[in-house]
Every structure is written in C-alpha cells, then in structure tokens.
Amino acid sequence: MVDFARVQKELQECNRDFGVSGIKVIPKNEANLTQLLGTIPGPLGTPYEGGTFNIDINLPDGYPFEPPKMKFATKVWHPNISSQSGAICLDILKDQWSPALTLKTALLSVQALLSAPEPDDPQDAVVAQQYLREYQTYVGTARYWTEAFAKASSLNVEEKVQKLVEMGFPEALVRSALESVGGDENLALEKLCSG
Amino acid sequence: MEEDYYSMSGGSEEEEDCYSSDREDDSIYGLTNEDFDAQSGAPSKAPYSKVITRESLLAAQTEHLRRVMDLLSVREHHARALLIHYRWDVDQLIAAYVERGKSCMFAEAGVTVVEHVDLDPPETSSTVMCNVCMDDVPAKDVTRMDCSHSFCNDCWTEHFIVKIKEGLSRRIKCMAHKCNGICDEDIIKKLVSVRHPDLAEKFDRFLLESYIEDNKMVKWCPSTPHCGNAIRVENDEFCEVECSCGLQFCFSCASEAHSPCSCLMWEMWAKKCSDESETVNWITVHTKPCPKCHKPVEKNGGCNLVGCICGQAFCWLCGGATGRNHTWSTIADHSCGRYKEDSEEKAEIAKRYLYRYMHYHNRYKAHTDSFKQESGLRETIKEKIANLEAKDSKLRDFSWVTNGLYRLFRSRQALSYSYPFAFYMFGDDLFKNEMTTEEREIKQNLFEDQQQQLESNVEKLSKFLEEPFDEYSVEQVMRNRMEVINLSVVTDNLCKKMYECIENDLLDPLQFTTHMIAPYQSKGIQKAVELTTGWDAQISSNNEFHEAADQFNGTGQASTSGTSDDSEQLSRKRPRKGNFATNLIDLNLPA
Numbered sequence: 001m002v003d004f005a006r007v008q009k010e011l012q013e014c015n016r017d018f019g020v021s022g023i024k025v026i027p028k029n030e031a032n033l034t035q036l037l038g039t040i041p042g043p044l045g046t047p048y049e050g051g052t053f054n055i056d057i058n059l060p061d062g063y064p065f066e067p068p069k070m071k072f073a074t075k076v077w078h079p080n081i082s083s084q085s086g087a088i089c090l091d092i093l094k095d096q097w098s099p100a101l102t103l104k105t106a107l108l109s110v111q112a113l114l115s116a117p118e119p120d121d122p123q124d125a126v127v128a129q130q131y132l133r134e135y136q137t138y139v140g141t142a143r144y145w146t147e148a149f150a151k152a153s154s155l156n157v158e159e160k161v162q163k164l165v166e167m168g169f170p171e172a173l174v175r176s177a178l179e180s181v182g183g184d185e186n187l188a189l190e191k192l193c194s195g
Numbered sequence: 196m197e198e199d200y201y202s203m204s205g206g207s208e209e210e211e212d213c214y215s216s217d218r219e220d221d222s223i224y225g226l227t228n229e230d231f232d233a234q235s236g237a238p239s240k241a242p243y244s245k246v247i248t249r250e251s252l253l254a255a256q257t258e259h260l261r262r263v264m265d266l267l268s269v270r271e272h273h274a275r276a277l278l279i280h281y282r283w284d285v286d287q288l289i290a291a292y293v294e295r296g297k298s299c300m301f302a303e304a305g306v307t308v309v310e311h312v313d314l315d316p317p318e319t320s321s322t323v324m325c326n327v328c329m330d331d332v333p334a335k336d337v338t339r340m341d342c343s344h345s346f347c348n349d350c351w352t353e354h355f356i357v358k359i360k361e362g363l364s365r366r367i368k369c370m371a372h373k374c375n376g377i378c379d380e381d382i383i384k385k386l387v388s389v390r391h392p393d394l395a396e397k398f399d400r401f402l403l404e405s406y407i408e409d410n411k412m413v414k415w416c417p418s419t420p421h422c423g424n425a426i427r428v429e430n431d432e433f434c435e436v437e438c439s440c441g442l443q444f445c446f447s448c449a450s451e452a453h454s455p456c457s458c459l460m461w462e463m464w465a466k467k468c469s470d471e472s473e474t475v476n477w478i479t480v481h482t483k484p485c486p487k488c489h490k491p492v493e494k495n496g497g498c499n500l501v502g503c504i505c506g507q508a509f510c511w512l513c514g515g516a517t518g519r520n521h522t523w524s525t526i527a528d529h530s531c532g533r534y535k536e537d538s539e540e541k542a543e544i545a546k547r548y549l550y551r552y553m554h555y556h557n558r559y560k561a562h563t564d565s566f567k568q569e570s571g572l573r574e575t576i577k578e579k580i581a582n583l584e585a586k587d588s589k590l591r592d593f594s595w596v597t598n599g600l601y602r603l604f605r606s607r608q609a610l611s612y613s614y615p616f617a618f619y620m621f622g623d624d625l626f627k628n629e630m631t632t633e634e635r636e637i638k639q640n641l642f643e644d645q646q647q648q649l650e651s652n653v654e655k656l657s658k659f660l661e662e663p664f665d666e667y668s669v670e671q672v673m674r675n676r677m678e679v680i681n682l683s684v685v686t687d688n689l690c691k692k693m694y695e696c697i698e699n700d701l702l703d704p705l706q707f708t709t710h711m712i713a714p715y716q717s718k719g720i721q722k723a724v725e726l727t728t729g730w731d732a733q734i735s736s737n738n739e740f741h742e743a744a745d746q747f748n749g750t751g752q753a754s755t756s757g758t759s760d761d762s763e764q765l766s767r768k769r770p771r772k773g774n775f776a777t778n779l780i781d782l783n784l785p786a
C-alpha cells in the first residue's frame with residue numbers, strides 16, 4: 001500500500017520551493033495519488049535549455065520502499081533516455097533507490113542526468129553512438145527536439161513545417177533543414193534556398 | 196611373486212609402486228562400494244568432501260561464524276555479513292584483513308562496528324522526525340543501525356518485508372541513500388516477526404542457506420527429486436563427488452561426472468548430442484525437396500540437374516523444376532544466378548564437420564555402451580566366484596576379480612569421456628586460435644597414442660574378466676589372475692598418464708582460455724561423508740596448531756604440509772588452495 005500521507009507531504013514540500021528549483025509534481029487526478037506528473041526545466045548550458053520536460057510518475061504499491069516508476073512524457077534526445085518510449089536509465093530508479101529519497105530528489109537526479117549524459121550505459125544506442133562519434137550532430141538534434149517538443153512554442157513547429165511545405169519544399173527536406181538549424185524558421189528557409 | 200607379468204614400454208617401476216600402494220590402502224570408493232568394502236581397512240585418507248544435511252547445516256556454518264567472531268571480535272551478524280561478502284571463504288577474508296586492515300575490509304563489506312556509546316540517550320518523551328515516512332515519531336519507536344542511521348520501526352519493518360519478499364534478504368542494506376551498511380539480522384528478525392512471523396522464519400532460512408547459496412565450496416546436490424543435501428568440498432571446486440543419496444556429479448557444474456572433459460566441453464558435447472541439428476544439417480545440405488512430390492532427393496555426381504524418382508527433373512542450385520535437356524554447366528531454358536562453388540563448398544565443410552563429429556561420437560558411444568553392458572558383468576562375476584569357491588580348490592583370494600572389474604569400470608569411464616575431450620581439444624570450436632595446425636597435429640598424435648594404449652588394455656582386461664575362468668583348472672585360473680592383476684595396474688597407470696597429459700601438456704599451455712578438469716582418482720569418485728560437528732577440530736594436530744598460530748601471527752603464508760594431500764590427486768600445476776582453510780582451525784573452539 002502506497003504511503004499516501006508521505007506522498008501528500010512530498011507534494012506540498014516540493015511545490016513550496018518551485019520558485020527555486022523549477023521542479024513541480026502534481027497528481028494527474030486528485031482522487032488518485034499514484035499517478036503523478038513531474039516537470040523539470042532543461043538545465044542551463046545544455047541543448048535542453050529553455051525546454052520544460054514532463055515526466056510520468058507511477059507509484060508502485062510498495063512506495064517509498066520500492067522506487068517510483070518514471071518516464072519522459074516529453075520526447076527528448078538523450079543517450080540515457082529512450083527516444084521512442086521515454087524510458088530512463090538511472091541507477092537510483094532501480095537498484096540504488098533508497099526509501100529516504102523523494103520524488104523531488106529523484107527528479108533532481110533526472111535533471112542532473114540531462115546535464116551529464118553517460119553514453120557508456122546507454123538506454124538509446126543510436127543517440128549514444130551519435131553522442132560519442134558526432135557530438136555536434138548530437139547537440140543539434142537534441143536542441144531541435146527541445147525546440148520541437150519541449151517548448152510552449154513547440155506547437156508552432158508543425159506550423160513552421162506547414163508553412164515551408166506550402167512554399168514548395170518537400171516535407172522531408174523541410175524537417176531536416178529545421179532540425180539542422182535548431183528550429184529557426186528563417187535559417188531553415190535560407191538553408192532550403194541555398195541547398 | 197608378482198614380478199614380471201606385464202611390462203609396458205617404460206615406467207615399470209611406477210606400475211609396481213602404484214600397485215603396491217593400491218594394496219596398502221585398499222579402500223575403494225565409488226561405483227560399487229559394497230563389493231569392495233570388505234577389503235578396506237580403516238580409510239587411511241581423509242575425505243575431502245562432506246555431506247551437509249538440513250540438520251547439519253547450522254553446525255556447518257557455526258564453525259566458520261565462530262572463527263570469524265573470535266578472530267575479529269565481532270558479533271554474529273557482522274561475522275555473517277563479512278562471510279557472505281567473501282563468499283564464506285575464511286581464507287580470503289583473513290587475507291583481506293591482513294592486507295587491507297580491519298576498517299577498510301569492514302567498510303567494503305558494509306559492516307560498521309559501533310564503538311561509540313550513545314552519550315545522550317534520547318528522552319523517552321521526545322519525538323524524532325523519520326526521514327522515510329516524514330512523520331514525527333516517539334524516540335522509543337526509532338531504531339538506530341550500526342551505520343548510525345535511524346528511522347522509525349514501522350519504516351524499517353516495511354523495508355525489511357519488501358526485501359525479504361524480493362528474495363534479496365541475505366544482505367539487507369540500510370535505508371539511507373548511498374549507505375552501504377548491512378542491517379543487523381537480530382533487529383530484522385525482531386521487527387519483522389511482530390507483523391509477519393512467517394516472513395521472519397523465511398528470513399531465518401535464507402540466512403541459513405546463504406551458507407550454500409553464497410559459497411563456492413558448497414553446492415546443493417543436483418538429485419531429482421532433491422535429497423535435501425548439499426556437498427562441501429575442502430580444497431578445490433574442480434572435483435567429482437558422490438552424495439550420500441548415491442548421486443555422483445561434477446561439483447563444478449553439477450552435471451554428471453565427466454572428467455577428463457572440462458565443464459564447458461561437456462556442456463557443449465551434451466548439447467550437441469541432444470539436438471539432432473547435426474543430422475538435420477546434413478540432410479538439408481545433401482538433399483533438396485523435389486518441386487513436384489516434395490520427397491528429399493539426394494544429389495550424386497557433379498551435374499546440377501537432378502532427377503527425382505517421380506520423374507521430375509530440377510535444378511539443384513535453385514530447386515526449380517526444369518526440363519531434362521542440359522549440358523554440364525547449363526540447363527535448357529533455365530537460368531539462375533546461384534554461385535555453384537559456394538554451395539558446394541558449404542556442403543563439403545558441413546560434411547567434413549559431421550564426419551569428424553560422428554567419428555568421436557561413435558567411439559564415445561561405444562565405450563558408454565560397453566560400460567552399460569559390463570555393469571551386468573558384476574552379477575556373472577559373483578556367480579563365477581561362487582562356483583570357484585564351491586570347488587574347494589586352493590584358491591581363496593578373489594580380490595583380483597573384484598579389483599579388476601572395478602578397474603575396468605573406472606578406465607572405461609575415463610576412456611569414454613576422453614573422446615568428447617579430444618573432439619574439442621583438437622577441433623575448431625574452442626581452440627581455433629590456440630595452436631598452429633602443426634602444433635595441433637603433434638599434440639593430437641601424442642594424445643591419441645596414449646588413448647589407444649589405454650583403449651587396447653581396457654579391451655584386454657574386459658576380455659579376461661569375461662572368460663569362463665570358473666571352469667578352468669587351477670593353473671589356468673592363476674594365469675588369468677596374473678593377467679587381470681597386471682592389466683589392472685597398467686590401465687590405472689595409463690589413465691593417470693592420460694589425465695596428466697591432458698592437464699600438463701594440453702590444457703595448461705592454453706593462452707586464451709582456462710579449462711580445468713577434475714583430477715584422476717584411481718579409487719573412483721569419493722563418497723562425501725556426513726558432516727559432524729567439530730570434525731575439523733578433531734583432526735587438528737599439534738603440528739597444525741603451530742602452523743595455524745604462525746598464520747595468526749601474520750606470516751600469512753599458506754602452509755604446504757598438513758592433512759590435505761589426502762585425496763588421491765595428481766600433482767597439478769594450477770595453484771591449488773593450500774591447507775590454509777582446512778588447517779586454520781579455531782583454536783578456541785571446543786572439539
């Protein structure tokens with residue numbers, strides 16, 4: 001049985017210093033405290049800067065004696081996070097979990113993982129290979145994904161694509177051009193015209 | 196009287212040595228104990244394996260626990276945590292203690308020995324915040340572990356229950372993040388039994404069985420249905436043992452005794468023999484289904500047009516139906532892009548591989564089959580002995596028959612397992628990069644020479660034992676007797692040599708892999724004896740007392756003398772665990 005008293009306390013505690021940490025946890029549904037939604041800001045100085053990442057949190061029966069289940073709801077390009085499923089490869093969410101950790105400390109660890117990928121223990125082999133072999137391409141793709149999926153303006157990406165396609169460029173080219181310039185519409189247009 | 200029965204090229208001295216030593220301590224373990232026990236005096240060699248029953252499981256580990264408790268002055272749960280960390284290898288534990296010091300060794304194993312006294316015991320009225328449930332709880336309901344972390348009893352209990360249910364309960368770690376501390380088993384038992392007495396019991400059993408599960412020198416007997424026993428070996432896990440339930444097995448891999456095959460070789464061989472992939476392979480390479488009637492059609496000759504008995508012609512390369520009109524290289528109105536040599540070459544390789552396998556398998560099987568047939572010999576031999584005894588001749592001693600029969604079984608076994616060994620030793624599956632073709636050829640010749648000598652002597656021994664000697668005259672029986680005695684010595688010796696050759700000349704030089712085999716045991720697989728409490732203490736002699744004392748005094752050298760050159764083991768190159776473990780007896784233990 002989940003210790004709901006503790007979960008309540010955790011939620012209050014965490015959201016109290018949202019102003020400092022930028023980390024937030026809210027129940028998806030007030031009646032059920034086992035399904036939560038966490039939010040972390042992309043760390044400054046990383047390709048995730050400016051993004052806001054949503055994380056699905058599922059509390060198992062044994063919580064806090066068993067680790068919470070977490071996965072990214074926002075698509076993210078990172079060696080330790082599946083680009084397909086959002087699954088996270090992080091030790092404290094597995095065997096290194098301790099009941100003395102909290103949702104907030106776990107989310108802080110996830111945020112730290114965004115700043116410091118560990119490509120030697122990858123969740124997503126494709127991203128990890130790119131990270132190791134073509135670092136700049138990795139940065140570009142990660143930035144584009146942040147732009148495309150983790151920003152309030154992300155909704156506009158599809159609009160941007162639509163607009164450029166209407167200008168007569170093939171969709172695949174449009175997407176790759178947008179991706180290579182980190183989502184900037186004007187730079188993408190320049191690239192499409194020159195290429 | 197037994198002067199010159201038989202002389203094998205070279206080494207006749209050794210044979211005699213071997214024979215006379217055979218006579219001295221005639222105890223024979225293994226295959227047919229009841230037949231041979233009569234001759235055995237007191238077993239002169241200490242057995243190297245013990246049977247641990249459910250009843251003696253506690254006693255088996257108490258010995259180790261108390262040694263560590265006394266040596267390091269720690270409590271039982273600390274000793275257990277340390278022993279589990281070092282996989283119940285007291286030897287290694289003490290080495291770590293000497294090399295790295297107490298505090299470093301303890302930290303690695305997650306053991307903290309509290310030396311501080313709580314100066315200000317919490318007032319019973321005060322409350323403490325528990326960092327797990329985040330509640331304020333009365334100080335009396337909080338438990339502090341040795342690592343100094345404290346949480347409330349409810350949280351501890353919940354933590355223990357989750358871990359025990361996960362089956363990871365032998366080393367339950369503290370709840371604090373990144374704390375490596377192992378929880379006190381007495382506290383665990385006390386707290387868990389309040390809410391779940393059944394889980395507390397389970398926990399107790401897990402702790403007990405850790406001695407088997409986490410210990411490379413102890414293994415469950417693989418019998419099915421399970422006899423409930425475990426076997427403990429003393430010096431070397433590469434050996435073959437017999438449980439008190441009668442099952443003989445390879446201690447290292449828990450499958451049937453298979454020396455001189457290494458465990459990996461045996462695993463591969465058993466798998467190969469069980470699936471028929473080889474034959475299936477051959478069929479798919481050598482036949483193709485007819486496109487009309489689907490019967491498999493074998494190709495003979497070089498032409499790629501094949502005909503089925505149903506009258507249909509088809510192209511061997513693509514399997515497509517064709518007309519009959521063709522030349523050597525083409526079929527009229529048919530074209531396909533298959534590369535001829537490629538498929539023929541594959542077929543050739545598969546065929547060679549299969550033939551090689553069949554060669555070894557046939558011989559392996561022939562000897563296992565003979566072994567099975569010869570098991571029936573025991574009965575006829577008994578009859579023959581009875582007949583001879585009834586004749587009231589001067590013949591009294593028939594140990595040569597039973598010994599000879601025993602030797603036949605023993606050698607037959609070694610011989611049959613030597614074929615899968617050779618299959619892998621000189622094949623490409625395991626050691627392709629270990630030897631050049633020339634080296635391999637030389638070694639293979641060397642080995643096969645020995646193998647063949649053994650083989651021919653085993654067959655001779657078998658022949659003499661099958662003779663109807665109960666119908667012979669006394670002189671004839673005596674002649675037969677000499678042959679059997681001689682051949683027994685010779686085959687025993689040849690077995691020993693073959694194992695030596697395998698260990699020293701074939702496996703030892705391997706560079707990329709290590710293959711260990713159980714040593715040859717002239718007297719067969721040793722029966723493990725029931726473990727009795729204080730056994731180790733009983734055999735400790737004054738001499739060992741001093742050795743052990745030296746070791747305690749920090750010389751840290753494993754002694755080389757002592758009781759454990761007990762088993763009939765060959766001298767081996769690989770570093771064997773010395774007598775450190777067996778001799779390092781707790782001097783404070785009551786016998």
Ligand SMILES: [Zn+2]
Binds near residue numbers: 350
């Ligand atoms: Zn608590």
Ligand SMILES: [Zn+2]
Binds near residue numbers: 342344369371374376
């Ligand atoms: Zn601790």
Ligand SMILES: [Zn+2]
Binds near residue numbers: 416422
């Ligand atoms: Zn058994």
Ligand SMILES: [Zn+2]
Binds near residue numbers: 446
């Ligand atoms: Zn084995």
Ligand SMILES: [Zn+2]
Binds near residue numbers: 486487489
């Ligand atoms: Zn046909």
Ligand SMILES: [Zn+2]
Binds near residue numbers: 498521
């Ligand atoms: Zn033809």
Ligand SMILES: [Zn+2]
Binds near residue numbers: 510513514515530532
């Ligand atoms: Zn064809």
